[in-house]
Amino acid sequence: MLLRDSRATGILSGIKLFFVWTPPFSNSNGNKVMSNDVRAEAHRGEWAVYSREDIEQRWQRARQLMADAELDVLLITNEENFQYFTGTSSTLGLHYSVTRPAVLVFPASGAPTAVVGDLIADSFKMTSYVEQVVGYQDVLRFPFELIVDVLSACGARRVGAELGREQRMGMPVGDYLAVCDALADVDFVDAAEVIIVQRMVKTAEEVAYMRQAADITGRARQRMFDEVHSGMTERDVVRCLRRLILEEGGDRTSFVHLIAGFPAAHSQHHLDRPLSRGALLYVDAGAYVRYHTIDYARFATLGPATDKQKHAHATLLEANARMIDALAPGISCAQLHHIGANVIEAAGYEIPPSGRIGHGQGLQFTEPPSITPDDSTVLEAGMVISTEPEVALDMLWEDVHVITETGSEQLTAETVELRELDF
Numbered sequence: 001m002l003l004r005d006s007r008a009t010g011i012l013s014g015i016k017l018f019f020v021w022t023p024p025f026s027n028s029n030g031n032k033v034m035s036n037d038v039r040a041e042a043h044r045g046e047w048a049v050y051s052r053e054d055i056e057q058r059w060q061r062a063r064q065l066m067a068d069a070e071l072d073v074l075l076i077t078n079e080e081n082f083q084y085f086t087g088t089s090s091t092l093g094l095h096y097s098v099t100r101p102a103v104l105v106f107p108a109s110g111a112p113t114a115v116v117g118d119l120i121a122d123s124f125k126m127t128s129y130v131e132q133v134v135g136y137q138d139v140l141r142f143p144f145e146l147i148v149d150v151l152s153a154c155g156a157r158r159v160g161a162e163l164g165r166e167q168r169m170g171m172p173v174g175d176y177l178a179v180c181d182a183l184a185d186v187d188f189v190d191a192a193e194v195i196i197v198q199r200m201v202k203t204a205e206e207v208a209y210m211r212q213a214a215d216i217t218g219r220a221r222q223r224m225f226d227e228v229h230s231g232m233t234e235r236d237v238v239r240c241l242r243r244l245i246l247e248e249g250g251d252r253t254s255f256v257h258l259i260a261g262f263p264a265a266h267s268q269h270h271l272d273r274p275l276s277r278g279a280l281l282y283v284d285a286g287a288y289v290r291y292h293t294i295d296y297a298r299f300a301t302l303g304p305a306t307d308k309q310k311h312a313h314a315t316l317l318e319a320n321a322r323m324i325d326a327l328a329p330g331i332s333c334a335q336l337h338h339i340g341a342n343v344i345e346a347a348g349y350e351i352p353p354s355g356r357i358g359h360g361q362g363l364q365f366t367e368p369p370s371i372t373p374d375d376s377t378v379l380e381a382g383m384v385i386s387t388e389p390e391v392a393l394d395m396l397w398e399d400v401h402v403i404t405e406t407g408s409e410q411l412t413a414e415t416v417e418l419r420e421l422d423f
Contacts, residue, residue, distance in 0.1 A: 041125065043126045044126065044129075044131070045127070045128065046126055048087055048126075048127050048128060049087055049088065049127065050203075050205050051205065052129050054203050054204075054205045054206075055087045055129050057203055059085070059106075061198060061201070062074065062085070062106065062194070062198050063109070065194045066194060067108065069160065069191070071158055071159070071160040071194065072107065072108050072154065072155075072157055072159065073106065073107050073151060073154055073156040073158075073159045073160065074104075074105075074159075074160045074194070074195070075103065075104075075105060075151075075160065075161045076103065076104040076105075076106055076162070077161075077162060077171045078162050078168055078169060078170045080291075080363040080364055081162065081167075081170075081195060081199075082102055083291045083363055084198075084199055084363060085106055085112070086114060086124075086130050087128050087129065088123075088124060088127035088128040089127075098170075100117030100119065100120075100139065100142075101170055101171040101172070102114065102115065102116040102117070102120075102170065103115045103171060104130070105147070105150045105154065107154050107156070111130075112130050112132065113133070113134060114128070114132070114133050114134065115146050115150065116133060116134070117135070118136060118137050134146055134150065144171075144176075144178050144182075145182075147179050148182045157185075157186060158187045159186055159187070159188050159189070160189055160190070160191025160194055161190065162191065162192065162195065163190040163191070164190040164192025165192055166192065166196060166368055167195065196368045199362060199363070200367070200368060200369065200377075200383050201380065201381075202362060202382050202383070203382075206292055207382075207384065207402050209289045209291075210293070210294055210384060210411055211411045212249070212289040213250065213286060213287045213288060213292060213293055214294045214296070214411045214412045216245060216250045217245065217250070217285060217296070217412075217414070218298075218412065218415075220241060220250070221241065221244075221285065221298055221414065222414065223244050223248075224237065224244055225281075225300050225419055225421060227240055227244075228300075228302070228421055228423070229423070230275070230277075230423055232274070233271070233274050234258055234260050234270045234272070235270045235271065235272055237258060237260070237270075237275070237281070238270045241253070241283065241285060245285075245287045248287070249287075249289075250287030250289060251287075251289060252287075253287060254285070254286040254288055254294075254295065254364075254365045255284075255285065255286065255295070255365060256270070256284070257285065258283050258284075259282040260273070260275050260280075260302075261273075261276055275423070276302065278306075279302050280299055280300075280301055280309060280394070280395065281299060281300050281301070281421070282299040282396075283297065283298060283299065284296070284297035291363055293361070293362075294361060294365070294400055294412070295365035295366065295400070296386060296398040296399055296400050296412050297388075297396055297397060298397075298414055299418070299419075300418070300421050301418065301419070301420050302421055302423040303420065303422075303423045304420050305420050312349070312391050312395050313395070313397075313418045315344065315349065315389075315391060316389050316390075316395065316396065317397065318343050319343035319357075320340075320397050320399060322339050322340065322342075322343050323336055323339055323387040323389065324387055324399070324401065324408065324410070326339050327385075327387070327403060327408035328379070328406070328407045328408065329381050329403060330378060331378070332376050332378050333369050333370060333372065333375040333377045333379070334372070334375055336357075336358065336371045337355075337357060337358075337373050338373070340357045340371070340387070340389045341373075343389070344389055344391060349391040350391075350392045351390075352390045352392060352396075355372050355373060356370050356371060356372045356388070357371050357372075357388050357390060358370070358386045358398075359371065359385065360384060360385050361384050361385070361386060361400060362384060369383075371385070371387070379403050381403050381404055382402070382403065383403045384400060384401070384403075384411070385400070386398050386399065386400045387401065399411075400412045
């Protein structure tokens with residue numbers, strides 16, 4: 001059912017939500033043509049990326065966590081959080097456009113309601129199982145009054161919002177504050193930990209997409225190494241990898257972190273600097289398959305590897321193997337860090353300043369938890385996490401694993417050899 005904003009089409013008034021049915025009309029040939037609304041209703045959920053069972057499993061777990069946190073409603077605005085709870089995208093351009101915010105009001109009981117721009121309302125219905133959809137036509141402002149109406153209709157007294165760590169709101173902060181002001185009797189609190197704990201444990205369908213992303217990334221990167229030649233710049237290499245990820249079946253690239261000598265470009269601002277013989281070509285990247293991605297690293301040498309590079313590579317593989325052996329439900333991230341750090345330090349290297357040697361992944365290429373000395377998160381079945389030992393030579397190794405009931409399964413199957421490119 002598509003519910004429209006009274007400020008746009010005169011259908012929604014106050015907190016009353018009226019269902020809209022648009023009858024078929026006749027074209028010039030006298031044939032009955034269904035309106036977009038009716039066609040979308042007829043194909044609700046038909047093109048969903050996930051099964052209804054998968055989404056309902058997420059909703060059930062979320063409501064258990066909400067009960068523990070005494071939350072009546074989750075107010076979801078962040079793009080990835082919106083994807084997670086609805087199973088589909090809320091924008092035309094995933095962070096490239098912030099016009100027309102989308103919001104999901106997810107109650108502890110009852111049906112969730114999505115508030116989306118009219119432009120995506122029909123496609124949203126065909127790719128999601130959320131049945132209550134409120135559409136709006138405003139472009140120059142976000143009609144936050146709609147959120148007030150829906151929250152009021154829910155009778156919410158305690159609303160969890162994306163206010164804490166690892167969260168970014170997808171609606172203007174001023175509009176969020178206006179919602180808070182309009183509902184002065186409602187308690188708005190931070191729901192970051194509920195969302196983090198929810199998303200850390202993946203469903204089987206999420207893991208399947210991540211496994212595909214890992215395979216695509218590995219094939220593309222090895223083909224990229226084959227194509228690297230003298231005269232290429234760092235930007236040339238990055239463009240080559242992005243092209244190959246598409247050719248191998250990826251939907252897009254999450255990021256490419258490339259290091260090719262000193263000074264290292266520790267960002268995605270790749271330089272128009274030619275590759276140089278003798279340098280290490282480090283490539284950390286990931287493909288997206290639908291909404292899920294992967295993040296892991298491999299490297300090669302531009303010409304024969306030096307003894308120093310070979311020693312660092314062997315150290316990283318040893319640290320990685322020790323960490324993998326320990327992966328299982330019940331071990332903490334801090335304990336994993338200790339295991340990996342011991343190998344690195346014993347080989348004569350320093351732990352990198354960031355201190356992190358692994359992290360969660362999923363809809364984003366970095367997610368909680370983090371393998372650091374200070375993260376006490378205990379691993380449990382269904383979590384996806386990387387082992388990412390690093391030495392102070394701008395070299396790190398990374399593989400990605402799903403935690404199982406008895407241990408772990410590695411999702412990344414790319415070769416572990418130190419490739420020495422003919423350069």
